[in-house]
Amino acid sequence: MDEKELRALIAQVKEGALSRRDFVRRMVALGLTAPMAGLMLNYSGVAWAQPAPDWKPTKAGGGGPLKMLWWQAPTLLNPHFAVGTKDQDASRLFYEPLAGWDADGNLVPFLAAEIPSPENGSVAADGTSVTWKLKQGVKWHDGTPFTADDCIFNWEYAADPATAAYDIATYKDVKVEKIDDHTIKVVFSKPTPFWPDAFVGVRGMIIPKHLFEPYKGGKSREAPTNLKPVGTGPYKFVDFKPGDLVRGEINKDYHIPNRPYFDSVEMKGGGDAISAARAVLQTGEYDFAWNLQVEDEILKRMENGGKGRVTIIETGNIEHIQLNTTDPWTEVDGERSSLKTKHPTLSDKAVRDALNLLVDRGSVQKYIYGRTGVATANFLNNPARFRSKNTHWELNIEKANQILDAAGWKRGSDGIRAKDGKKLKYVYQTSINEPRQKTQAIVKQACQKAGIDIEIKSITASVFFSSDAGNPDTYPHFYTDLQMYTTTMTEPDPAIFMIQFASWEAASKANKWSGRNITRWRNDEYDKTYKAAEGELDPVKRAALFIKMNDLVIENVVVIPVVYRPNVRGIEKKLKVYLSGWDSDMYQIADWHREA
Amino acid sequence: MGRYLLRRLLIAVPSLLGISVVLFTVLALAPGDPFGDLASNPAVPPEVRLALRAKFGMDDPVLVRYFHWLVAMLHGDWGFSFVSRVDVDTLIWQRLPATLFVVGTSQILALLIALPVGVMSATRPYSLFDQIANTFAFIGFSLPTFFTGLLFILLFSIELDWLPFVYRSDLAATGWRWYWEEFRQAIMPIAVLGMFQGASWTRYVRSAVLDVIRLDYVSTARAKGLREGKVVVKHVLRNALIPVVTLVALQMPAVFGGAIITEQIFRVPGIGSLLISSILANDTPVIMAVTFVFACLVILFNLIADILYGWLDPRIAYR
Numbered sequence: 001m002d003e004k005e006l007r008a009l010i011a012q013v014k015e016g017a018l019s020r021r022d023f024v025r026r027m028v029a030l031g032l033t034a035p036m037a038g039l040m041l042n043y044s045g046v047a048w049a050q051p052a053p054d055w056k057p058t059k060a061g062g063g064g065p066l067k068m069l070w071w072q073a074p075t076l077l078n079p080h081f082a083v084g085t086k087d088q089d090a091s092r093l094f095y096e097p098l099a100g101w102d103a104d105g106n107l108v109p110f111l112a113a114e115i116p117s118p119e120n121g122s123v124a125a126d127g128t129s130v131t132w133k134l135k136q137g138v139k140w141h142d143g144t145p146f147t148a149d150d151c152i153f154n155w156e157y158a159a160d161p162a163t164a165a166y167d168i169a170t171y172k173d174v175k176v177e178k179i180d181d182h183t184i185k186v187v188f189s190k191p192t193p194f195w196p197d198a199f200v201g202v203r204g205m206i207i208p209k210h211l212f213e214p215y216k217g218g219k220s221r222e223a224p225t226n227l228k229p230v231g232t233g234p235y236k237f238v239d240f241k242p243g244d245l246v247r248g249e250i251n252k253d254y255h256i257p258n259r260p261y262f263d264s265v266e267m268k269g270g271g272d273a274i275s276a277a278r279a280v281l282q283t284g285e286y287d288f289a290w291n292l293q294v295e296d297e298i299l300k301r302m303e304n305g306g307k308g309r310v311t312i313i314e315t316g317n318i319e320h321i322q323l324n325t326t327d328p329w330t331e332v333d334g335e336r337s338s339l340k341t342k343h344p345t346l347s348d349k350a351v352r353d354a355l356n357l358l359v360d361r362g363s364v365q366k367y368i369y370g371r372t373g374v375a376t377a378n379f380l381n382n383p384a385r386f387r388s389k390n391t392h393w394e395l396n397i398e399k400a401n402q403i404l405d406a407a408g409w410k411r412g413s414d415g416i417r418a419k420d421g422k423k424l425k426y427v428y429q430t431s432i433n434e435p436r437q438k439t440q441a442i443v444k445q446a447c448q449k450a451g452i453d454i455e456i457k458s459i460t461a462s463v464f465f466s467s468d469a470g471n472p473d474t475y476p477h478f479y480t481d482l483q484m485y486t487t488t489m490t491e492p493d494p495a496i497f498m499i500q501f502a503s504w505e506a507a508s509k510a511n512k513w514s515g516r517n518i519t520r521w522r523n524d525e526y527d528k529t530y531k532a533a534e535g536e537l538d539p540v541k542r543a544a545l546f547i548k549m550n551d552l553v554i555e556n557v558v559v560i561p562v563v564y565r566p567n568v569r570g571i572e573k574k575l576k577v578y579l580s581g582w583d584s585d586m587y588q589i590a591d592w593h594r595e596a
Numbered sequence: 597m598g599r600y601l602l603r604r605l606l607i608a609v610p611s612l613l614g615i616s617v618v619l620f621t622v623l624a625l626a627p628g629d630p631f632g633d634l635a636s637n638p639a640v641p642p643e644v645r646l647a648l649r650a651k652f653g654m655d656d657p658v659l660v661r662y663f664h665w666l667v668a669m670l671h672g673d674w675g676f677s678f679v680s681r682v683d684v685d686t687l688i689w690q691r692l693p694a695t696l697f698v699v700g701t702s703q704i705l706a707l708l709i710a711l712p713v714g715v716m717s718a719t720r721p722y723s724l725f726d727q728i729a730n731t732f733a734f735i736g737f738s739l740p741t742f743f744t745g746l747l748f749i750l751l752f753s754i755e756l757d758w759l760p761f762v763y764r765s766d767l768a769a770t771g772w773r774w775y776w777e778e779f780r781q782a783i784m785p786i787a788v789l790g791m792f793q794g795a796s797w798t799r800y801v802r803s804a805v806l807d808v809i810r811l812d813y814v815s816t817a818r819a820k821g822l823r824e825g826k827v828v829v830k831h832v833l834r835n836a837l838i839p840v841v842t843l844v845a846l847q848m849p850a851v852f853g854g855a856i857i858t859e860q861i862f863r864v865p866g867i868g869s870l871l872i873s874s875i876l877a878n879d880t881p882v883i884m885a886v887t888f889v890f891a892c893l894v895i896l897f898n899l900i901a902d903i904l905y906g907w908l909d910p911r912i913a914y915r
Contacts, residue, residue, distance in 0.1 A: 065768065073873065075680035083633045083640070164647045166640050203639070218651075221681045241690050242680035243873050244865035245765055268762060270873070271863040275749070275761070283753055285760050462878070463627045467635030467645065471627050476635075496638050514635065514642040 003544040010044045010540065020049055024104050025314070031550040032543055033316060034582050035196065035492030038105030040539040048106045048115055054576070055258070057593050061250050063261035066575075066592065068288040069276045073243045073269020078226045079205035080158050080165035085584070088202045089290070090246045090267055092586035094141070094231035097204030098132055098151075099196065101492055101582035103313065107196055108588070111135055111146065111206060111232060113182070116195075127191035127537040132199065134182040138255045140208045141230045141237070148178045151199060153209035162217035167203035174198055193537050194493040201492060201583045206232070234260040234590035244269055254590065261593035274298065280570035281308040288577065289570035290585060295435075296370025299568075306573070312371055313567040315581035316489030316497070319373060321359065321428075321443070321482055321560040322519045323352055328427075328479045335509040336472070336479045339520060344422050346481060350407030351424065352557035354400040355482075358446040359560050362395060367442075368435045373563035400450045409451070417451035426481035429457040429473075431464040436484060439562065454482075469512040476513035478520070486565050492582055494546050495533065501553055502530050521558045604902075608895050615891045616884075620665065623880050624658045630678040630878045652678060665884065675881035677874070684885040687870060692852070694765055695859070695866030698785050699851045705790030706797055707844070713794075714801025718809060718836075719828060729798065736795025745788045745861040752784060759784055763864040785862045789855055793847070800843060804836040838908045845901035849893035853886075 009026070012018035020041065027037035042048055057063070074090035082088045098112040107115045113133040116122035122131040138146040155176040158165040165171075175187040176198070186198050198204065208230055215223035229237050232255065235248030246267040250260060268286070276289040277299060284307035292299060292310065299310050327341035345351055361375035409417040409424060417424045428443065430436045437458055444454040457480060459473045464485070472479050489497045499505055503522035507515035526549055533545040553559065569585070571577055574595045578588040629635070634645040649655050653664065668675060674684040713733075717726040753761040760781050767777045808814065809832050817827045856868035863869070867886060874882035906912045 069762070075677075075877075076682075081681070083637060161643070161647060164644055164651060166634060166637075166644060168644055169639055169641050221676070227682065239766060241765060241865060242677070242682050242687060243870060244690075247766070264768075268764065268863065270865065270869055271762070271860065275861070275863075278749075278754065279762055283757060283761070285753075285762055460627075462632075462876070466627060466629045466632045468627055468629055491639050499638065511642075514645075516638055 002547075003541055006040070006540050006544055006547075007044075010041060010046070013041060014044070014046055020046070021104050027105075027543070028314065028316060030547050031316070031494070031498075032546055033489060033492055033494050033497070034103065034105030035101050035107070036105070036194070036494050036539065036543060036546075038101075038107060039194070039196070040543055041105075042107075043118060043539045045119075048108075049104065055591060055593070056595065057258065057261045060252065060254065060258050060260060061263050063594055064263055066262040066265045066288070067286045068265070068267050068290070069271070069279055069286045070267060070269045070290045071271050071273050071276045072291075074240075074246050074267060075242045076226065077229045077237075077240055077246070078220075078223070079202075079207065080154075080163070080167055081220075081226075082202075083166045086269065086290070088205075088584045089586045091205055091229065092202075092233070092584040093235045093246065093248050093265055093267070093589060094229040094233045094237050095205040095207060096231065096233050097201055097206060098134070098199040099201075099204070100584075100587040101201050101580055102578070102588070103580040103582070105582065107200070109135070111138060112199075123195055127188070127193060127195070129185055129187045130195045131179065131183060131185045134184065135255060136182055138232050139253055140210075140232055141251060142208075142211075144208065144210055146206075146208075146232055147181045148184045149181075150206055150209045151184045152176050152178055153213065154206050155198065157207070157212060157216050157220075160217045163220045165220075170197050170203045191535060191537055193533075193535075193539060193542050194495065197493065201587075235265050238264070256590055259590040265589070277302055277570050280572060281305055281310070284308060284572060287572040287575050292568045292570050293372075294568075295368075296372050299372075299570075300370075308570055308572045310371070311569045311571050311577070311579065313569065313579045313581045315565070315567055317486050317565040317567075318489070319439075319484065319486045319562045319565055321355075321484045321562060322478070323355070323558060323560070324478055324481050324483075325519055325521045325558070328481060333509070337477065337520065339506055339508055339522075343481070345419075345424055346426075348407060349557070350403050351409070354403045354450060355447070355452070356557050356560050357394055357396045357400040357403070358443065358450055358452070359562060360395040360442050360446055361562055363442050364439050365563055368438050369563055369565075371566075372568050373435070373565055375563055395446065397446060397449045404450060411451045415451055416453045423453070424451065425453040425455070427455045427457055428482040428484070429459060429464075429480045430484040431461040432458045433461065439484065467514070474513070476507045476515070476518055478507070478518050483518075484562070495530075498530065498533075498546060498549055501526055501549070501558065503527050519558050521553075521556070523552060523556070526552050601899075601903075604899050608899070611895060612888075612892060616666065616669075616888055617662070619884060619887050619891075620662045621658065623883060624661070626878075630880070632878070665881075669888075674885045677879050677882045679874070679877045679879045679882075684882055687882060688867065688885065688889070691865055691867050691870045694763070694864050695853075695855075695868065696851065698763075698782060698859075698864055698866060699789060699855055701782070702786045702789035702855075703793060703844075703847065703851055705786060706793035709790070709794035710797035710801050714798045715805050715828065715833065717798070718802045718805035719824075721806060726802075729802075733795045733798045736791050737799075739792070740857075741788050741792050741855065742857045742861060744792070745785070745858055748784045748788060749861070761862060763862045765865045785855075785858050785864055789858055797840070797843070801836070801840055804839050805832060808832050808836040838905065841908060842901040842905050845897055845904055848897045848900075849890060852893055853890045 013020055013023045024034050024037045028034055070086050072086045074086045076087050077091050079091040079095050082091050096110040099107045099109050102108050109115055113135045116130050140146055155171050157163055158167050159171040173189045177185045179185055211225045211230055212223055227240055234251055234254045236251045238247040238249050240246050248265045250263050273293045277292045277294050279285045280289040281302035282305040303310060323346050324343055326337045327343050328337045330341050332338040332340050365373055365375035404417055409419050412418050440456045447454045463473050464475055466474050468474055500516045501521055505515045505517040506520045507513045507518055529545050529549050533542050536542040567581055576595055577592050579585055580587055631645045631648055634640045676683045713729050717729045720726055749761045752759045763781050767774055769777050814832055817831045853867055856872050859866045859868040860872055871886045
């Protein structure tokens with residue numbers, strides 16, 4: 001899909017012929033993020049849809065307790081250190097950003113009085129700054145007023161390398177200026193197309209200056225407020241036991257009138273996903289359960305209990321198979337999978353095409369993931385195919401055989417294809433996780449029928465996903481031919497996701513395997529397109545560039561997408577929740593309520 | 597006695613040092629990284645992770661790290677958790693009450709089962725009661741706690757809907773209501789642990805009593821015309837309980853160490869669940885502190901058991 005087609009689609013949204021939600025879905029299917037789609041619409045003159053939650057309660061409070069289960073327990077409550085979703089969610093009960101992302105990629109104001117826009121000039125036309133107007137009359141839980149100084153402080157706090165904040169990348173290259181007590185200007189060091197980053201979403205939560213000021217930089221660990229948050233959010237802090245429990249009570253002075261509904265919130269951690277599902281779906285002991293990574297069949301059986309239901313939230317998380325472009329079996333300068341080598345057989349496009357035809361996504365969805373993993377090649381696919389809902393991927397052993405025959409890969413006496421003495425034998429690794437091992441078996445079986453021999457390897461998750469430079473079994477080392485895992489696309493800006501195919505990001509010994517490009521695929525055209533997107537200020541043109549990058553990756557079969565992994569949550573039957581795959585689960589906790 | 601105690605305490609020092617060296621090296625050699633999350637998150641620049649590693653001294657050689665840890669520990673500084681950045685002793689103190697209550701009560705329950713049942717079976721060996729008690733004891737200690745735990749949850753929480761299966765450290769109720777809620781949420785983990793422990797102790801008490809009950813002095817006591825109850829309680833039990841007491845003393849460290857699996861199943865926020873979550877998160881300072889404290893307790897209670905033994909049975913002399 002090129003720029004022209006994108007503009008035509010946007011025009012349809014403007015006219016009302018295409019719903020905003022459908023547009024966003026299409027963009028997500030093209031590998032873009034919902035926030036990116038929202039930005040395109042906003043830039044093209046379609047206003048942010050202001051969510052009007054069907055809010056029934058007539059006053060704040062009176063809803064009793066809201067009990068939630070996280071099977072990974074929150075361990076810290078300072079949003080600038082919150083790497084895991086559990087910690088981001090727990091912090092979001094008390095802290096708020098200027099704005100957050102809803103499920104359809106709308107920017108929703110929280111501490112901002114309004115969302116900046118190009119029309120009124122608050123988003124600079126040259127992409128070098130954005131001006132935020134802050135909401136007036138907002139008070140921290142201790143009564144101190146919230147002002148522009150707090151925003152400035154958050155920027156200084158997070159940008160200081162000594163603080164070692166996880167969101168440093170968002171803040172280190174910007175400058176934040178105070179215009180007046182309730183206006184700030186975020187100045188970028190270079191024209192920046194994706195401006196809603198600082199002060200927005202999970203990395204935008206704002207902590208109070210008056211309590212954190214003495215604990216900037218190296219002393220950040222000592223701040224007592226790290227464990228006793230004082231925020232602006234709908235709930236006030238009561239109690240926190242790291243790894244066990246977070247409790248909050250209603251903030252009667254909350255800056256949105258008539259909110260929140262519940263008198264207290266509780267976030268209990270620990271245990272496992274199955275029993276968490278049980279406590280919500282079967283016994284109703286709890287109202288909400290996070291991340292139910294449970295086989296869909298079991299979930300369905302529990303739902304029959306009638307106490308709760310399962311909600312699926314669309315995200316850009318994709319379980320995919322990576323094809324190594326370098327040779328994992330030859331050691332050069334003390335590393336395997338070195339950039340100086342080329343994979344002996346996978347470098348043949350015919351072999352990659354054949355492998356793509358041998359991954360039976362249908363069976364993987366049907367027999368393994370169910371609702372929690374939807375078969376797809378949409379990740380990076382062309383729109384014509386996407387429009388038809390059925391045939392975006394193909395399992396075709398016959399065609400795979402034909403392609404391999406045509407390319408001169410002949411079957412040997414052992415049934416394995418070979419050419420010039422090089423056999424089609426691959427090691428296929430992933431983490432130890434039952435659905436993954438089942439997927440491996442399905443792929444192996446199909447490959448056998450096409451004369452490709454697959455050796456399965458599974459590695460403990462704590463090793464596979466670790467960043468240990470000394471361990472050859474981690475996924476960034478990629479010392480095998482194929483590997484499979486889920487990449488998460490939770491970042492609103494697709495640039496962060498797409499950098500994983502940029503040649504300068506290739507993981508290698510030189511960068512201690514911290515490079516993002518794990519397949520080590522290098523393509524000049526891709527690099528050029530990526531660089532062009534970095535400086536492209538028109539979101540529509542930029543989106544077209546991202547779609548082009550996606551097409552390059554899929555045409556070259558750098559990766560084989562298997563299934564989408566949407567977020568799965570368990571919810572008590574009468575509870576009304578608002579969840580987004582592009583922000584924290586708790587982003588709109590103030591609007592949660594129980595229906596009569 | 598004084599010299600014996602001193603000698604034992606002196607021996608304890610090198611063994612504790614040895615234990616700490618082994619623990620530290622094993623943890624240092626184990627794969628995994630507390631900041632692995634940072635590495636796999638594309639939005640976090642690698643410098644953050646490297647800065648944190650440097651800040652928390654993780655890039656120093658193992659030996660240097662060990663001595664830092666040892667010196668700090670001798671000063672009473674247990675370090676802080678990499679994951680929550682909270683001091684380790686704070687974390688442990690937060691978790692100790694739940695563990696003491698649940699595991700402690702379960703041990704008492706185990707004793708309450710084991711003593712009467714064990715004695716009754718031994719006084720009437722091979723009777724119907726003994727047969728039934730034996731059968732249950734075998735079933736009891738053959739079934740692992742994770743199995744009985746799940747079975748209880750399925751039966752009492754899901755089928756019957758009588759009891760909650762998520763343990764909460766701060767209940768919202770007050771007064772009698774609080775006691776009732778606490779009882780409801782604690783009864784399942786306590787029963788699971790207590791019955792498992794009780795089953796094996798029953799067997800132990802039974803054989804200890806059987807050993808004693810056939811001795812001549814018991815016959816003499818009976819011949820004197822003492823009532824059977826008095827014979828059993830005053831004469832048999834006192835002697836039979838000597839090995840049982842030491843066994844119970846040796847079991848005490850577990851009361852502080854928590855029950856990893858049971859705590860995980862019922863979400864009891866105790867030491868066991870702290871340990872397992874720290875291991876999963878590669879949170880070395882917490883793992884180190886918890887395991888080391890546990891090692892200290894084991895050595896301490898071994899000493900106490902030995903002393904108790906001598907005090908109960910004066911035939912044993914300390915040299």
